[in-house]
Amino acid sequence: MPPDPFYWPRHGWVRLGEGWADGLRSPLTAAELAEVADWCAVGRPLVIARGRPGDGAGELRLGLATPDKRRIGLHVAADAVAVRLEPLRLAEAVDAAPEAWRPMLVELVRRAQDVGVTPAVYGSLAWQHRTGLGYVRPDSDVDLLFVPRDRWQLDGLLDLLTAVGDGSPRLDGEILLPDGAAVAWRELAGRPARLLVKGPAEVSLRDLPSVLALFDRENAA
Incomplete structure (x- = not known):
């Protein structure tokens, strides 16, 4: 188990x-x-x-x-x-980011919270904040974790990330599903027929409707 x-x-x-x-x-x-x-x-x-x-x-x-x-x-x-x-909130790690990135990251936190989602961060920026050591490079991506609770939050979040995700810094990362598994936000935003889903101990393929239905059930609960 x-x-x-x-x-x-x-x-x-x-x-x-x-x-x-x-x-x-x-x-x-x-x-x-x-x-x-x-x-x-x-x-x-x-x-x-x-x-x-x-x-x-x-x-x-x-x-x-x-x-x-x-x-x-x-x-x-x-x-x-x-x-x-817990996973590190992006708002707590902004000061560890390169100065040129900070306005964009602060704005991202604000806009994500407007749709009810508090971003977390992992990867190089999180390690840099947690340790004080130098992990972030000029070409580093920012790896983000989002936990939307329903389809309204999910759709608003994906619209936001699609609009700003290829800026500087480039935004990568995952959406945490209501069942505890996760999927790359870029993959989910592309709405493919099947998605690569990372569970707590396994990786599997799921069809898009079954993934989206998790958020519909959350909304109805």
Whole structure:
């Protein structure tokens, strides 16, 4: 059984507690173990990643990304976590962005909130805000996470992103579906017959009407 997608949402963050290595469910190399230990010792967080089929209940997949684009994946027991953090709100990360990006990001937050959606951010800008290290480059995209609750919010959000998404910075990211899975906003905006959907522990193809129907049910609830 994969972790609860709402309690342990992908793109959320954790800080591991003392003795976290005792909770490892898959081994790390000695070099990886030392790097993760140093990372955690200074209080830096890890990001919650998608689980894998066969992961047990109470197990998490976590990621450590370095500014030079190295990646370390961890498979740990959830009780190794000392602090759990929600996905980072974009409004909180604006000051970590290059100065030239900030007016656009502030306006995006405002316009998204006008349709009832509060944007979150993951990827390089989120890592830069969370750690104080230099992840963002002039050509970096901004990876965003949106959680619309109904079709009105979804349609307004997709109209907004289609209008501004190819500006500077370029906007990428995902729409979180009411069932806890996610789909790339660019793919959903294109209204293809079938969509690549990322679940808590798997990736699958779904037809467009079934995805949109999730928001119709949310609206009717």
